[in-house]
Amino acid sequence: MKLQCDVEVVNRMLPTFGLKNKGKPSRAVLSIGKQDRSPQNHSLFLLICTAKDRSGSKYKLKENIEKFFTWFVEEGKATVRLKEPAVDICLSKADTSSLKSFLSAARLAHRGSDTDSLPLSSLGPARARDVEKPKKKLSVLSKKDYPLASSFPFSLEQLQVSYCRLTRVDMRMLVLRSLRRLDLSNNHIRKLPATIGDLHCLTELILHNNRLQGFPDALCASTLQTSLQHLDLSQNQLTVLPARFCQLRHLVNLRLDANQLLRLPFHIGRLSKLRFLSAAQNQLSVLPAGFRKLCLENLDLFGNPFTQANALEHTIRLTFPLTLQELTARAVIDLRIPHGPHLVPFQLCDELDFCKVCDCGHACVNAFIQTAVGMNLHLVSHTVVLVDNMGGTEAPVQKHFCSLVCYCEFMDGCVQRDLR
Template identity: 75%
Template sequence: MTRTDVCCVISFQHCSVEMKLQCDVEVVNRMLPTFGMKSRGKGARAVLSIGKHLDKTSQRSSVYMMICTAKDRAGSKYKLKDNIEKFFTWFVEEGKATVRLKEPAVDICLSKADANSLKNFLSAARLADRGSDASSLPLSTLTPVRARDVEQPKKKLTIVSKKDYPLTSGFPYSLEQLQVSYCKLSRVDMRMLSLKALRKLDLSNNHIKKLPATIGDLSCLSELVLHNNHLESFSVALCLSTLQRTLQILDLSQNRLQALPAQFCQLRELVNLKLDDNELISLPFHIGRLSKLRFLSAAHNQLAVLPGDFRRLSLENLDLFGNPFVQPNSLDHKMNLTFPLPLQEMASRAVANLRITFGPDLIPAHLCRDLEVAKTCICSRVCVNFYIKTAVCMNLHQVSHTVVLVDDMGGTDAPVQQHFCSLSCYSEFLDNSLQRGIR
């Protein structure tokens, strides 16, 4: 026995599980091309086992591989000892491998297997081929399988009744879409967060008050629906998670949100965002950073004015109906300027205007936070904590192709915040506004 064989045997002796593997299998006859035929190139869900079988011809027990599928639950058996011509394991880390047999002349193509389970199975097959002592292998009994063992992996599951909610059994590991609605869930079931293939999670119409940060561990999640729950916040941790790279559709409508964190705009893959029927008094300061956003609805909230960064959006559809927007007055302003400007403000402005790289390793963390919410004046220069602020009227068609009417009067204008870095910029703005009014 080689050193590799000994290592495999030792690892198997520490493993009490039987030698079974669940994956997709295609058995390809290598003689088909001789007869001008091709394999169909598609695997079937199967359970593979390695165990002893009595050869009726020789009346001796040998180690065989048995493959059971939905069409052949009794299984087909293939002798292993001195019968494996070659293993193809280039893509074993992706759950793929091929075992080439001498007799019959077939290639057993394996795919969609757990990588570690596949490695153990191939190691056992290699030992059986070399004639290793069968007592050193965790052999299985070669018996027919149950129908559910060879069913295709379930990719979509919809539960819309509390009585159908799985309390004892788990969710199928292969799920890509999961909807659990009308089940009166007060929190997210942690079992859902182990579904690593999940692309869409719909938890609408429940009683969820808080989202666990571990939702951010769902590395494939592109759609999250939380419509009609009791959410009061959207955590910073979620904004900084892998959702930054994957989340495209987010529905937070009909909740109890009063604000979204500044870091919300880190979710830069968002295409569709629904915030209707909440209690939002403002939208995130840097909402313009959501450059891929095309559909935005925030109807029936408490928005009085939109952030200045709103101008940078490029939308296909926008709905802000039913918000208590104030009628902007250029003369109605908030003055937050001192003369001369404090040294810290001047330094912060210089860092922003000169686009100097900054970070908590270079300057204090509170200064980084200030610079993160720096405002842009109409002169294109930056102001940080000292400015003049007012609201100006903007036609929403400037940022969206289609606009749902803002009010019952048929208007498509809304107030947007505007900051000025100095009195001279504010005065110039007032002069231009007055001249437009005279015309």
């Protein structure tokens, strides 16, 4: 039985001599085993090997453990208090499941029972690689350097795997629970697994220059909602992003350049923390109505075939009279009535969550009038890369109206402004 973690051995007798423990945790390998392999020998020992002392320090376990402190075992921390010598063995930065198994083995060794069923280890010097400082960062920049026989270090916080011609995400990467930055740029990846959302510490996801054709809806509902801050999907084959993309509300930097995007998510304005947005060289003809709510520092929409905004060109999706479903949906939104999959069908939840909002402030779900008006992009961003070669910074933005009355009032206002 072995465990790799940080260890600090605290001598409880030092304060009686007026001394303080000045140690600090060191990376170590802990082993539980017999001092010799004699069948008659049932005494088990704990061996702690560090980089400075690879031969290790040995401690008897049978009837020698005074107490286990396991309040923070779910965080990979625990303390084993020995009777003789009077030391506390403080464990930290351990894999939770491995730590629990190790503590269970130590309890059995202390009792001296059922030791034959324990997976014991040889009490020998540790290998240098086992006690070296945990690796936090790894870059693999060629296919010949890609690890095939060995796994990625469990302690990694930053991982870059580029130019390796990967066609899919290696599942061994998705168990690295400490991962904060994952860079898979310049590969041939076509699809993202939903299990990326299990990386609850992930703040940066770089997927530049792959062959992605979609962004999974499941990722938008994962723990990435509260962790992901930087997302680079540039130079892929994306045509649309899911409606739930705007649930990634902690995004600060979003790069979508050089795709085939026909539109941006309708409620992109819900990304209240977004400060850098780049969607140059796509197929955008108009921006969604929610775009007005953004508050950016830098915006790049160069190279998109934006249409000329004309409020007279409109699409009418109104029915007279309005359907009962439309009237009910509007009432639920306007009156802020709680709703969810436990109350209404899932499809209706989507319609309610991603409804349009009229200029008058009322909601419209499936019945509305849609048009586009020009907007100076400096209204939503401090710095704007020119939209076209003519030096323009204006782009068409969608508008929706819940009734003919609202649309006519808007048109009257446009006419009056033109007359002035």
